[in-house]
Amino acid sequence: MIRDHGSPEGWQRDKTLEWLARLAPRVRKGSATLLEGQMRPSFIKEAAAAADIDDYRLLLIDCDDATRTHRLSVERGQPELADANMMNWAAYLRREAQASSFEILDTSHLSLKQSVDNVLRHLID
Structure with a gap:
């Protein structure tokens, strides 16, 4: 984890970006989608913006x-x-x-x- 992401926080940030990017097509189709986890809200906001998700x-x-x-x-x-x-x-x-x-x-x-x-x-x- 640290080797690939620099820190546990880096892993959390990177994975949040990855997860929202993977969910974005479903969200754009209007599917109700739940992402459950204990990630920092700032990472979620960043990932949503990167995935062009504004309705969450x-x-x-x-x-x-x-x-x-x-x-x-x-x-x-x-x-x-x-x-x-x-x-x-x-x-x-x-x-x-x-x-x-x-x-x-x-x-x-x-x-x-x-x-x-x-x-x-x-x-x-």
Whole structure:
């Protein structure tokens, strides 16, 4: 990753550019398309501009740290992911979404079905 992209951030940027370029033909045809990931909003904006995609919405799917810790540790069985780095990354994404006025879907008190239904509504709108 570092050899090919310079850094983990470089990999994330390059892959975001690649993914949106691959999705662009579907988007131009009017297909509802969901790209899910934990990439920097600035990389998404850059990639959308490079792929000539101007009709898109960014939605941060978020939860509080206690819920995140429970979901990672108990529901996913990956307690090693519920560390300070993960919580800091979530806080960074939340600040970026707030600064850019992106919608934030707080799933802290939602079931999985309720969360999915909310995301699907964004695809249909």
